[in-house]
Amino acid sequence: MGKAKKNAGVILAFTLTLTSLVRAEPNDAAATAAPPPGQLEEVIVTAQRREESLQDVPISATAVSGLQLQRAQITDIAGLQFIAPGLNTATTIVDPTELFISIRGQVANTAEPTIDPAVGVYVDGVYYARTAGVNTQLVDTQSAEVLRGPQGTLFGRNTIGGAVNITTNKPTDQLEGSVKVDLGNFNTHNVTSVANIPVVENFEIRAVYNHQEHSGYGTDAYLGIPLDDQKLDFGRLTARITPAESTEILLEADYMVNEHNPLITRPGYLGATSFLIPIFPTVLAVEDEIRSGNFYTNQAEFAPRAQERAFDTSATLTTNLGWGTFKSITGYRDFSRNDAVDMDGTQFPLIEFVGADLAYHQISEELQLYGKSFNNQLRWIGGLYYFNESGNNQIATVVGSSSPVSDATTPYYNNESKSVYAQVNYDIIDQLDIFGGLRYVDDSRNVHYQNLVTTPTSVTCGSTATFPGVPAGTCVYAVDPVDFRYVPFSVGVEFKPTSDFMAYLKGSKGYRSGGFPASAGKVVQTTYPFQPEDVISYEMGAKSEVLDRRLRINAAVFYTNYDNVQINQNLVNPNGTVYQTTLNIGKARMEGGELELVALLGDLRVSAGLSLLDAKYTEGPYTNLYPILYSPHTTANTAIDYPFNTGFGSIDLHTDYSWRSVQYFYQWVPGPAAQDATQITPYGMLNAALVFHFRATPFQVSVWGKNVTGKEYIAGGNAQPCPVCTVNQIVGDPRTYGVSGIYHFGRTSQ
Numbered sequence: 001m002g003k004a005k006k007n008a009g010v011i012l013a014f015t016l017t018l019t020s021l022v023r024a025e026p027n028d029a030a031a032t033a034a035p036p037p038g039q040l041e042e043v044i045v046t047a048q049r050r051e052e053s054l055q056d057v058p059i060s061a062t063a064v065s066g067l068q069l070q071r072a073q074i075t076d077i078a079g080l081q082f083i084a085p086g087l088n089t090a091t092t093i094v095d096p097t098e099l100f101i102s103i104r105g106q107v108a109n110t111a112e113p114t115i116d117p118a119v120g121v122y123v124d125g126v127y128y129a130r131t132a133g134v135n136t137q138l139v140d141t142q143s144a145e146v147l148r149g150p151q152g153t154l155f156g157r158n159t160i161g162g163a164v165n166i167t168t169n170k171p172t173d174q175l176e177g178s179v180k181v182d183l184g185n186f187n188t189h190n191v192t193s194v195a196n197i198p199v200v201e202n203f204e205i206r207a208v209y210n211h212q213e214h215s216g217y218g219t220d221a222y223l224g225i226p227l228d229d230q231k232l233d234f235g236r237l238t239a240r241i242t243p244a245e246s247t248e249i250l251l252e253a254d255y256m257v258n259e260h261n262p263l264i265t266r267p268g269y270l271g272a273t274s275f276l277i278p279i280f281p282t283v284l285a286v287e288d289e290i291r292s293g294n295f296y297t298n299q300a301e302f303a304p305r306a307q308e309r310a311f312d313t314s315a316t317l318t319t320n321l322g323w324g325t326f327k328s329i330t331g332y333r334d335f336s337r338n339d340a341v342d343m344d345g346t347q348f349p350l351i352e353f354v355g356a357d358l359a360y361h362q363i364s365e366e367l368q369l370y371g372k373s374f375n376n377q378l379r380w381i382g383g384l385y386y387f388n389e390s391g392n393n394q395i396a397t398v399v400g401s402s403s404p405v406s407d408a409t410t411p412y413y414n415n416e417s418k419s420v421y422a423q424v425n426y427d428i429i430d431q432l433d434i435f436g437g438l439r440y441v442d443d444s445r446n447v448h449y450q451n452l453v454t455t456p457t458s459v460t461c462g463s464t465a466t467f468p469g470v471p472a473g474t475c476v477y478a479v480d481p482v483d484f485r486y487v488p489f490s491v492g493v494e495f496k497p498t499s500d501f502m503a504y505l506k507g508s509k510g511y512r513s514g515g516f517p518a519s520a521g522k523v524v525q526t527t528y529p530f531q532p533e534d535v536i537s538y539e540m541g542a543k544s545e546v547l548d549r550r551l552r553i554n555a556a557v558f559y560t561n562y563d564n565v566q567i568n569q570n571l572v573n574p575n576g577t578v579y580q581t582t583l584n585i586g587k588a589r590m591e592g593g594e595l596e597l598v599a600l601l602g603d604l605r606v607s608a609g610l611s612l613l614d615a616k617y618t619e620g621p622y623t624n625l626y627p628i629l630y631s632p633h634t635t636a637n638t639a640i641d642y643p644f645n646t647g648f649g650s651i652d653l654h655t656d657y658s659w660r661s662v663q664y665f666y667q668w669v670p671g672p673a674a675q676d677a678t679q680i681t682p683y684g685m686l687n688a689a690l691v692f693h694f695r696a697t698p699f700q701v702s703v704w705g706k707n708v709t710g711k712e713y714i715a716g717g718n719a720q721p722c723p724v725c726t727v728n729q730i731v732g733d734p735r736t737y738g739v740s741g742i743y744h745f746g747r748t749s750q
Contacts, residue, residue: 039549040600046165047147048423049125049154049381050325050370055543058435058494058504060148060556060594062087062609066141066169071641071654073687073706075212076135077101077121077144077164082658082685083637084146085594086611087164088630090665090716091135093265093730094339094356096230097258097308098132100716102630103148104560105590105615106161106535109629109666110568112518113360113393114413114447115582118533120151120159123166124252126314126331127156129362129389129415133310133335136256139234140194140208142167148594149558150510150537152488153423153437156385160510160535160562170250171196171204171240176746184704184738187215196746202242210234217734218264218296220303222347225261227296227303228731232258246320253313262303264731265345266290268677268717271725276400280348287346295712296731298345302352306339324371334361343718343728351726352398360391382422389415393518399724411518413447423490431497435506438489445515448478449527479516482529486511500549503542510535512566517581530582533564550600557593565620567667569721586620588628605641610634622667632663632682649695659684666719666727674719677727683713698744705737 043054045063054063062084064072074080078089078099088102092111100107106118113130121128128134138144144166151159175198182190192210199205211233216226236254243249267287270276277283290298310333317328336359344350370381394410423437451461452475461475492506512533541556564584592613599606615628639656659682666678689704715732 038600038602040545040552040598045143045145046125046167047145049368049383055500055502055545055552055554056496058492058502058506058541059151060539060541060554060558062146062596064144066143069138069141069144071652071689071691072639072656073689073704074144075138077137077166078135079138080144080146080164081635082656082687083609083639085596085609085635085637086148086592086613087146088632088635088660088663090630091263091730093263093343093716093718093728094341094353095132095306095308095337095358096228096260096263097135097256097310098130099135100630101131101161101164103146103161104537104558104592105588105613105628105631106512106560106562107628107630108512108566108568110518110582112395112411112568113358113391114411114415114445114516114518115566115568116158116513116515118158118161118512120155120163121166122155122163123312124168124250124314125316125329125366126312126333127364127387128333129158129387130335130358130360132337132358133256133308136232136234136258136310137166139192139210139236140169140206142169148556149539149560150488150490150508150535152508152510153421153439153490154381156419156421156439157417157441157443157486157488157511157513157532160512160533168236168238168252169194169206171198171206171238173198173204174746176744178742178744180740180742182738182740184214184736186217186736187213188736188738189213204240206236206238206240208234208236208238214736216261218298218731219294220261220300221297222299222301223303225303227261227264227298227300228733230258230260232256244319248316248318250316250318251314252316254311256308256310258308260306262300262306262341264296264298265300265341265343265717266298266729266731267344267346267350268714268727268729269674269725270350271674271722273722274725275723276348276350276726279400280350283346283348283350286348290345296734299347300342300345301347301349302340302342302354304340306337306341308335308337308339310335321371323373324369327366327368327370329364329366329368331364332362335359344726345728348400349398350400351720351724351728353396354398355394355396357394358391360389360393362387362389364388377427379425380423383420385417385419385421387415387417389413395518399720409518410450411447411516412450413445413516415446415513415515416444417513418442425494431495433494433496434492435494436489436491438487441484441486441488441511443484443486443513443532444481445484445513445529446481447516448476450476477527479527479529482514482516484514484532486532486534500546501542501544503540505540506538508537508539510537515582517568530566531564531584533562533566533584535560535562537561552598553596555593555595558591560590562588562590565617565622567622569667585622586617588615588617590615590628590631603643606638608636608638610636626667627664629664629666632661634661635659649693649697652691652693653689654691655686655688657684657686665714665716674725674727677729678717678719680714680716683711684709685711700742700744702740702742703738704740705735707733707735708737710735 092098101119177195180192216229218227239251241249314331339356364387368383419441421439425435490508514532537560539558543554595610615631637658686708691702713732717729719727
């Protein structure tokens with residue numbers, strides 16, 4: 001704890017030192033005015049569910065524009081971790097569109113649909129309950145925000161770590177658009193087209209299409225096929241209707257289809273006591289051969305083609321009532337996938353997901369009312385929220401055997417949530433505000449399980465014969481539904497002595513929903529519900545702009561108590577099949593801070609970010625035994641943008657570098673070799689791009705590279721307890737490079 005307090009103290013001391021700088025150089029320019037040349041632009045966010053300046057929001061947040069995303073070559077949510085301090089992401093072992101997302105040590109260590117994430121993802125105000133399918137959303141994006149700390153008052157449950165808030169570009173009254181083509185190594189060929197069309201007065205549409213395709217980043221030497229390839233198609237159509245000056249209606253629909261071979265998996269560890277070794281006597285030699293060979297090659301004997309599909313639609317009505325603004329956000333999402341993977345990456349059936357199919361749909365409705373009163377002294381927002389989700393997730397596993405056994409559990413689930421919330425900000429005096437908000441949440445969870453064991457000669461019920469009151473031969477087991485009620489809240493104070501400096505102190509309480517284990521149904525104990533998690537977080541921060549708005553410095557420190565921690569664990573049946581259950585295992589504590597800087601030095605723009613985190617279990621069986629997953633002590637990033645003129649036009653130079661310290665992707669039994677295998681060792685990532693703008697033409701050409709140094713790194717993985725005793729790893733993306741051309745028509749885009 002002492003080390004974490006020291007690190008947080010460094011950030012806090014640095015932040016407070018800025019106060020004197022700010023007071024020495026006050027800048028009273030209007031916050032909404034366009035910046036004069038040589039000044040930083042104002043950053044507008046919706047972190048409190050309405051548009052505000054980032055510098056006025058008492059939240060530790062990173063916000064980037066669509067242009068900044070393009071310069072940093074970020075096309076998916078996973079890429080945000082390289083520019084947002086404290087954000088960590090990893091794809092699951094079965095689905096590259098599905099993510100583990102961690103902020104400030106808060107993370108769900110499973111992506112199963114009956115278990116909710118700890119970080120919420122929102123696209124145009126609509127909450128995505130599952131991260132499956134979200135890692136393809138940054139196409140024609142207006143902005144991306146990463147909000148750190150509990151956001152339960154305004155964003156609802158399952159945001160105890162924070163939220164990722166994506167806003168897409170909306171139609172305008174200008175005829176404009178663009179076509180972009182990317183060509184690169186691994187036979188990369190991508191096409192992105194955007195068309196904005198004002199159809200008639202007060203009615204515009206915006207159409208977006210994106211195709212991404214590349215050959216395999218790796219090879220399955222046993223089957224002779226590529227691994228980690230991609231063929232993705234994404235489309236979105238948005239209509240904007242303004243029937244009156246005070247009213248706007250936005251209608252959106254999008255789809256995504258992604259096809260690929262499995263990710264590159266490789267063996268990380270096989271314990272000496274594993275029952276697999278006698279079955280496959282040469283397995284240790286084969287694993288050594290894979291680990292000592294080409295980093296992007298495995299010998300998987302099972303590598304089926306996989307596919308994910310998603311369809312979304314939403315309707316947003318906003319109307320100005322004069323005394324306030326009313327907004328309605330209606331959302332619908334449908335997702336399905338047919339995925340499977342050889343997790344160990346060897347030519348033996350050690351541990352395989354022969355089926356990881358998922359299908360779900362969700363519908364949500366949110367009504368908001370917000371405004372200002374008493375000469376803008378009181379700012380308020382309130383709302384009602386409804387959410388319903390249904391789906392099923394087949395989890396079929398095979399663990400090595402001379403006669404492989406597939407044990408498939410399919411939970412059929414329904415989740416419903418209703419809530420009401422309100423938050424107010426009140427100016428006590430011009431320089432001092434207080435704020436507070438709370439939300440009442442009513443969650444209900446319902447599930448029944450189907451379990452089948454398939455051998456080469458039979459299909460039988462896998463579990464329910466041992467359940468009290470359930471006849472032998474029954475394949476479906478229904479459990480009693482559960483209800484949870486909780487009240488997340490936030491309260492705090494803001495101090496703004498000048499227009500360029502704001503400090504805040506706040507406390508927040510948040511919850512992550514309880515529920516049922518995803519692949520229970522093996523023994524009755526694993527069908528018991530687990531309880532909600534709750535966190536109480538204290539945060540102090542400061543935001544400032546100095547040197548005539550040429551330098552922006554934002555910082556925050558926090559301390560979080562974490563109770564009823566949910567952990568998903570893999571257990572083994574007597575027949576060798578693997579199943580999962582979820583337990584509340586105790587308490588944890590997180591403390592640390594974040595620091596972000598942006599500076600203009602003439603035409604040179606420099607940005608940097610730093611996150612320090614100390615996260616550990618404090619009570620329960622994991623104390624002093626296991627690390628908290630996806631929680632590196634340090635993440636750091638920096639970026640440089642420099643434009644310069646040439647005889648033919650101009651060139652924009654961009655380069656960015658990010659680094660993160662050691663982290664772990666799975667809890668494991670004690671032992672140096674096993675723990676090392678679940679470790680993502682420290683690594684840095686360097687990206688760069690040159691963009692050529694040709695004078696008096698609508699063309700741009702860029703030369704780009706990602707992972708320029710060709711860093712080989714582990715991106716995540718999975719583990720199975722003894723007597724299986726395996727750790728399996730996912731390989732991160734290799735060096736990629738290429739050239740892009742973009743043609744703008746209509747009004748010239750940036």
